[in-house]
Amino acid sequence: MVACIEGRNVSLTFRPPNRGPVRALQGFDIDVQDGEFLSIVGPSGCGKSTFLNVVLGLIKADSGDVLMRGKPIAGPGTDRAMVFQEFGLLPWRTVLNNIELGLELKGVPAGQRRDVSQRFVQMVGLSGFEGHYPHELSGGMKQRVGLARALATDPDVLLMDEPFAALDAQTRDVMQVELLRIWHEAKKTVLFVTHQIEEAIYLSDRVMVMTKRPGHAKKIFAIDLPRPRDYEMRVTPEFNELKLQIWHALKDEITV
Amino acid sequence: MSESRTIKAALASSDELAAPGKSLWHRIEPAALGIGSIVALLVVWELVPRLITLSAGTKLFFTTPSQVAGTLWRLFATGEIWTPLGVSASGFGLGLLLSIVVGLPLGVLIGRSRTLNDMIDPFITAFNATPRLVFLPLVMLWLGLGLWSKVLIVFIGALFPILINTYEGVRNADKVLINVVRSFGAKEWDIARLVVVPNAMPYIIAGLRLAIGRAVLGVVVAEFFGSESGLGVMMVQAAGRYQVDVVFSGLIIFAVLSLALTAMVQILEQRLSRWRPVHVSE
Numbered sequence: 001m002v003a004c005i006e007g008r009n010v011s012l013t014f015r016p017p018n019r020g021p022v023r024a025l026q027g028f029d030i031d032v033q034d035g036e037f038l039s040i041v042g043p044s045g046c047g048k049s050t051f052l053n054v055v056l057g058l059i060k061a062d063s064g065d066v067l068m069r070g071k072p073i074a075g076p077g078t079d080r081a082m083v084f085q086e087f088g089l090l091p092w093r094t095v096l097n098n099i100e101l102g103l104e105l106k107g108v109p110a111g112q113r114r115d116v117s118q119r120f121v122q123m124v125g126l127s128g129f130e131g132h133y134p135h136e137l138s139g140g141m142k143q144r145v146g147l148a149r150a151l152a153t154d155p156d157v158l159l160m161d162e163p164f165a166a167l168d169a170q171t172r173d174v175m176q177v178e179l180l181r182i183w184h185e186a187k188k189t190v191l192f193v194t195h196q197i198e199e200a201i202y203l204s205d206r207v208m209v210m211t212k213r214p215g216h217a218k219k220i221f222a223i224d225l226p227r228p229r230d231y232e233m234r235v236t237p238e239f240n241e242l243k244l245q246i247w248h249a250l251k252d253e254i255t256v
Numbered sequence: 257m258s259e260s261r262t263i264k265a266a267l268a269s270s271d272e273l274a275a276p277g278k279s280l281w282h283r284i285e286p287a288a289l290g291i292g293s294i295v296a297l298l299v300v301w302e303l304v305p306r307l308i309t310l311s312a313g314t315k316l317f318f319t320t321p322s323q324v325a326g327t328l329w330r331l332f333a334t335g336e337i338w339t340p341l342g343v344s345a346s347g348f349g350l351g352l353l354l355s356i357v358v359g360l361p362l363g364v365l366i367g368r369s370r371t372l373n374d375m376i377d378p379f380i381t382a383f384n385a386t387p388r389l390v391f392l393p394l395v396m397l398w399l400g401l402g403l404w405s406k407v408l409i410v411f412i413g414a415l416f417p418i419l420i421n422t423y424e425g426v427r428n429a430d431k432v433l434i435n436v437v438r439s440f441g442a443k444e445w446d447i448a449r450l451v452v453v454p455n456a457m458p459y460i461i462a463g464l465r466l467a468i469g470r471a472v473l474g475v476v477v478a479e480f481f482g483s484e485s486g487l488g489v490m491m492v493q494a495a496g497r498y499q500v501d502v503v504f505s506g507l508i509i510f511a512v513l514s515l516a517l518t519a520m521v522q523i524l525e526q527r528l529s530r531w532r533p534v535h536v537s538e
Contacts, residue, residue, distance in 0.1 A: 077441070
């Protein structure tokens with residue numbers, strides 16, 4: 001069976017002007033199965049966000065193959081959508097118009113756009129805020145818009161780049177529960193990048209630990225916890241055992 | 257935001273509690289002082305020839321507010337003003353419009369393209385460093401004393417503030433947002449339309465405000481030094497005939513038009529920035 005997303009021996013070096021080259025990825029391998037929720041954890045700067053941008057089609061790898069359903073990724077496409085770390089909302093657009101961004105660029109007619117965006121406003125729980133501008137929303141609400149915008153174009157894969165990193169701890173917990181609910185409803189493949197081990201375990205089917213830069217896969221953990229998952233699960237021995245194992249894999253990679 | 261607003265409201269109400277009788281005066285004080293000083297100046301000016309006997313020679317160069325008001329009234333009542341006003345307005349309007357139509361897209365292009373920027377930048381730097389008035393003889397030589405020399409002078413003056421401000425705004429575009437729209441399949445045109453231009457809007461409006469000032473100046477200069485008709489021509493001719501009240505009338509019309517245009521830009525700015533958070537400092 002062809003994997004939904006496949007990375008084979010991916011290497012990428014940034015060459016910023018006025019500075020030495022930065023090797024972000026080296027010999028990176030990954031398989032993301034259809035419908036799977038896979039998280040990548042790794043130290044800061046290990047290239048995990050870089051890989052998401054390669055899958056998104058915004059940057060190209062220097063060598064290796066990055067495939068979507070067996071076909072090389074040549075650029076952005078409507079089969080993939082990203083939920084951005086700092087939300088990435090257009091501040092001059094209302095909630096509804098932000099959600100419609102992808103549909104607009106896809107050429108969907110205005111009436112149809114409205115129907116779709118209204119549906120996703122409901123799904124992410126933002127009814128009543130359709131006409132609000134981003135600065136009038138809390139961080140959690142902004143990321144709900146970001147999520148709705150990514151889902152609106154009906155992509156096969158949702159790429160999430162530390163989507164809850166800018167939120168406070170409680171909002172983050174609520175958003176994790178919300179994400180799982182929406183994931184069950186929307187049935188997407190998710191590739192999720194995070195710093196937080198607990199977040200990764202709670203959400204994922206599998207968790208990949210990456211090495212420090214230049215990053216590649218260090219170890220993959222299967223998270224065989226039953227679904228649907230609830231908050232109480234985080235205090236079970238199984239959960240904590242996983243947390244400990246992943247921490248052991250990760251801690252040698254962290255340089256302070 | 258709402259927090260700061262509450263604080264502001266709380267401050268205001270505690271102010272009122274401390275001095276309940278003063279609150280009305282507090283609110284109208286700036287406006288009252290401003291209007292009051294203007295009225296005082298006009299009254300003094302009006303009284304001068306009544307209190308002091310001016311020599312016949314001095315009277316030639318002198319006028320009073322009431323005379324100017326009368327002349328203004330006459331110019332509008334007889335319709336005498338409409339032809340010069342129309343000529344000046346069309347020179348201003350066409351020149352400004354042209355500078356927006358050229359300056360805005362060109363600013364976006366050179367802001368987005370390194371190559372174009374390197375090619376065009378020397379011209380912009382040179383042109384912008386040169387006082388606009390030095391083009392006047394050449395423009396008059398080429399285009400004569402009619403409408404189009406005025407349009408060109410206005411255009412040269414108004415182009416650069418718009419062009420340079422648009423360019424600056426475009427260079428400051430949010431790279432994350434550009435990546436966001438690119439990830440949804442945006443091409444260069446969509447990037448400009450969806451991110452770059454809205455993001456640069458405060459710069460563009462500031463440029464427009466400058467451009468309006470330059471455009472008015474362009475009209476005045478062109479009409480003072482070489483035009484067949486217009487408000488400026490009317491003023492110069494009146495000055496030659498010692499009609500000081502007519503000169504003042506022209507001056508007032510220019511001042512009022514400039515104020516009105518500035519107010520229009522402000523309204524435009526407010527309409528375009530409804531999405532922006534309200535700052536306490538404003």
